[in-house]
Every structure is written in structure tokens, then in C-alpha cells.
Amino acid sequence: MSGRVDPDAVAAQVLRELPAGGDHLDVLRAAAAALRGRLGYDVAVWATVDPVTTMWTSCLLDGMARDPALEAAVFDNEYRADDVLKLSDLAAAGRSGTAWNATRGDVTTSVRHRDLLGPAGFDDELRVVLTDGVTPWGALLLLRGGTPFDAGETRTVDAMARGLATALRGGLLRGGSPAAPTGTVGPAxxxxxxxxxxxxxxxxxxxxxxxxxxxxxxxxxxxxxxxxxxxxxxxxxxxxxxxxxxxxxxxxxxxxxxxxxxxxxxxxxxxxxxxAHRWADLLVRGHGLTPRERDVLLLVAAGRTNRQVASQLGISDFTVGDHLKAVFAKMGVGSRGELVASLFQDAFAPLHRSDVC
Structure with a gap:
């Protein structure tokens, strides 16, 4: 479809139709409705993933009903089998991929396609992990029988991936911050x-x-x-x-x-x-900090000076200052004191019980 599709135009149109508010399912439903008819596929799987491990956590299906047995087999393939287009591999590579290209035109060499997707009537799969440039928040899997996905369709998915990730992050974290813990940590x-x-x-x-x-x-x-x-x-x-x-x-x-x-x-x-430590990490990821910016933030929160941060990370004082400016902007604060206070109030204060010192 590359001759009939302008990848950038399709991607821009899909992103324009995403909701400004709502939760992650609102974002995924709107994305599914916007992409449907603009890109040729039989089934779309819109998934959320754990931002730390890229493990699959939920999905919205467009084009087929849920099949728990097939889902269980796909999960088993994802984490156990040696196969192409694993979500963790795609996240590390920062790009999409198709089964047709990954197997050089012989999808039967993929266990997932030979044993699961082929018998279900699908001849190609296009996968992309939705990252905001730093953290993965979801994944899009497109399945089709017949003609393999072409370069134009792949470029379309790549062009909208980061915008989709940012919108999904907002839906998952309700606009940038996860909901505060309840205050009292109950039993598991x-x-x-x-x-x-x-x-x-x-x-x-x-x-x-x-x-x-x-x-x-x-x-x-x-x-x-x-x-x-x-x-x-x-x-x-x-x-x-x-x-x-x-x-x-x-x-x-x-x-x-x-x-x-x-x-x-x-x-x-x-x-x-x-x-608390996972919740604080989620909060920081929600602001889109890079790994190095997170390193600087954690050291500043631990009371290190710029010079100490520079020495520990092996970078210059000026680089630490640049990272701090970026952190201030993303966290919406204007000083080190505000930064530490904001991190504590948002990430740790809600975990303290009022009747415990």
C-alpha cells in the first residue's frame, strides 16, 4: 500500500484523533478507530506493557474476539521460545518489524507463525513497541492474511509510535502522575x-x-x-x-x-x-526523564552536590547542570529544593500513615 499511503499524513491524522483526557483504554479505542480503514490489516492488537520489563499487561482487540487459549500460547511464545520480533528486542532496537522481513520471506521459520498465527489465517505480522523515547508503555501488533506489509505501512506505524506512546502514558498515568497510594499499605x-x-x-x-x-x-x-x-x-x-x-x-x-x-x-x-521504589520510578518515567536524567535526579535527591554527582557519574559539572535544567523543566520546578520536595510529596509522603512517625 506504500503507493497509496502517505505515512506521515496517516500518522498525523491518527494522532490528531486521540483524546486529550481519559484513561489508557480511551486512548487505545480512539487509536484503533482512527487507524481502522487507513491501514490494511485484518486484526489489530493494542497492548499495554509494564514500563520496567516490557511485559504484556493488557490488550484491546480490533477485528477478532478474545481467544484465551491462543493468548496463553502467544504469551508462552513471547517468553519461552526463540523467535523473531520479541517485544523486548523491538524495544531495544527502537523500531518496528514485520515477520516477512525478519524471516526473509519464509514466515514458517517463525514458531509463532508456523504454530499459531498461520493456522489462524494470518500470513504476516507488523509489530512495534510504543515508547516515548525512553520508556515503553504499549505495543501495536497488526495481523494480515495475504499480502505482506510493505515499507510504506511500516513507516506509517513508526511515524505514529512515539505520539501514541506519549498519549498512552498520559492515559495510564492520568495526565503525567500515577494516582497516589492510599496511605496505608495493606497485606498482599x-x-x-x-x-x-x-x-x-x-x-x-x-x-x-x-x-x-x-x-x-x-x-x-x-x-x-x-x-x-x-x-x-x-x-x-x-x-x-x-x-x-x-x-x-x-x-x-x-x-x-x-x-x-x-x-x-x-x-x-x-x-x-x-x-514505594517502584511507584517513585513510575512517577519519574511519567515525566519522560532520560536514564541519565533519572540518575542525576536520584543523586540530587540523596543530597549530592553538582560536583559529587559529576564525579560519581563520570561527567562534567556543566553536563550535570544541563541535566538538572532538563529535569526542572520536565518536573515543573525551579530549584533543587523544589525538586526534592516535589519528589517526596508526590512519591513518598502518601505512603506514610498519619498515626506512625
Whole structure:
């Protein structure tokens, strides 16, 4: 379709149609509606990912109904098999890719296509991780039967990826900051799962954290959109020897930490309020700081002078000053004191109970 599609024009039109407010699902639904008909595909998978590990946490399907068995197989492939176009690899490369190009025109050499996507009627897949230039927030997977994706379609996806990531970040963090913790850190809960990540039982603590009626064992999760996906994702990753922990937001903007484990031979996921250090990291990522800017911020927050920061990071005093100016601008402060106060008030003060010194 490269001869009929202006990649930059299509990307710009899609980004113009994204909502200014709302949550991440509002952003994904608007993006799906805007891209539909402008780019040729049969199915689009709009996913959110954990910003630390790039692990899949939820998805919105456009073009097909959910198939839990296929989802479980795709997760198993993502974290266990040696295959092309892994989300972690795409995030590191900072670009999209198609199965056709990655396999030099023989998609049957991809386990995912030979065993999963091919039998489902798809002949090519276009994948891109949505990053804001620093942090991954989501992924877009386009599936099509027949003609492979061409260079123009790939350029279209690349052209809109960063803008989509920024909009998705705003939806996930409700405009730039994750919702403040509740103040009192309660006990963690435990969710027992079937092989496909479906919920078979949960503790009362897990039910409270997830906003679900106690005693329910259904896979639909009021209060946590995409819960089955994040469960299946951390379990599949753990089976493959990879990361077993991922964070995901609830409908009201709170973030929870999901950690795969086992209990008497049964797969399980521990659920807890996001710990302070992970919550603070999420807050910093929400402001779009680069890794070096985050390093400078953490050292400044620990009371280091510019010279000490420069010595520890192996950079000049002038470079530290430049990084600090960028941090001030992104965090909306004007001095080191305001920066530290803002970080504490936003990230750590809400975790303190009023009756504990």
C-alpha cells in the first residue's frame, strides 16, 4: 500500500484523533478507530506493557474476539521460545518489524507463525513497541492474511509510535502522575490461576486490592481491566525463567504489582500495592526523564552536590547542570529544593500513615 499511503499524513491524522483526557483504554479505542480503514490489516492488537520489563499487561482487540487459549500460547511464545520480533528486542532496537522481513520471506521459520498465527489465517505480522523515547508503555501488533506489509505501512506505524506512546502514558498515568497510594499499605493478596492465567480462587486480600466481590472466581475482573492478560504474562515469563513481576493500573488509576509464584504445585500470582521504589520510578518515567536524567535526579535527591554527582557519574559539572535544567523543566520546578520536595510529596509522603512517625 506504500503507493497509496502517505505515512506521515496517516500518522498525523491518527494522532490528531486521540483524546486529550481519559484513561489508557480511551486512548487505545480512539487509536484503533482512527487507524481502522487507513491501514490494511485484518486484526489489530493494542497492548499495554509494564514500563520496567516490557511485559504484556493488557490488550484491546480490533477485528477478532478474545481467544484465551491462543493468548496463553502467544504469551508462552513471547517468553519461552526463540523467535523473531520479541517485544523486548523491538524495544531495544527502537523500531518496528514485520515477520516477512525478519524471516526473509519464509514466515514458517517463525514458531509463532508456523504454530499459531498461520493456522489462524494470518500470513504476516507488523509489530512495534510504543515508547516515548525512553520508556515503553504499549505495543501495536497488526495481523494480515495475504499480502505482506510493505515499507510504506511500516513507516506509517513508526511515524505514529512515539505520539501514541506519549498519549498512552498520559492515559495510564492520568495526565503525567500515577494516582497516589492510599496511605496505608495493606497485606498482599494471592490469586490462584489455571494454566491459561484464568482465576480459579483468590484470597480476601486479593479481592480487596482488585476491587472484586469476595469469593468470585470468574475471569472478568471489575476494577482491573486486562487482569487475565497480566496474570498469564507473568506466569508465562516465570515458566521461561524470565522476570516474574509486572505492574499494571486499575480502573481508578492505582497501580498494583503482580508477582508470579507457586503454592503447593499450583500456579499463583501475589498482588500488592505498588512498593514505594517502584511507584517513585513510575512517577519519574511519567515525566519522560532520560536514564541519565533519572540518575542525576536520584543523586540530587540523596543530597549530592553538582560536583559529587559529576564525579560519581563520570561527567562534567556543566553536563550535570544541563541535566538538572532538563529535569526542572520536565518536573515543573525551579530549584533543587523544589525538586526534592516535589519528589517526596508526590512519591513518598502518601505512603506514610498519619498515626506512625
Amino acid at each position: 493478596g494471592l490469586v490462584l490461576c489455571g494454566p491459561d492465567g484464568s482465576v480459579t480462587a483468590m484470597t480476601d486480600e486479593a479481592a480487596d486490592l482488585l476491587g472484586r466481590s469476595r469469593g468470585t472466581a470468574t475471569v472478568e475482573a471489575p476494577g482491573v481491566r486486562g487482569l487475565p492478560q497480566v496474570l498469564a504474562s507473568v506466569l508465562a515469563s516465570r515458566r521461561a525463567g524470565g522476570p516474574s513481576t509486572a505492574s499494571a493500573p486499575t480502573d481508578d488509576g492505582r497501580w498494583l504489582l503482580f508477582t508470579a509464584t507457586s503454592l503447593a504445585g499450583t500456579e499463583a500470582v501475589a498482588v500488592e500495592q505498588l512498593p
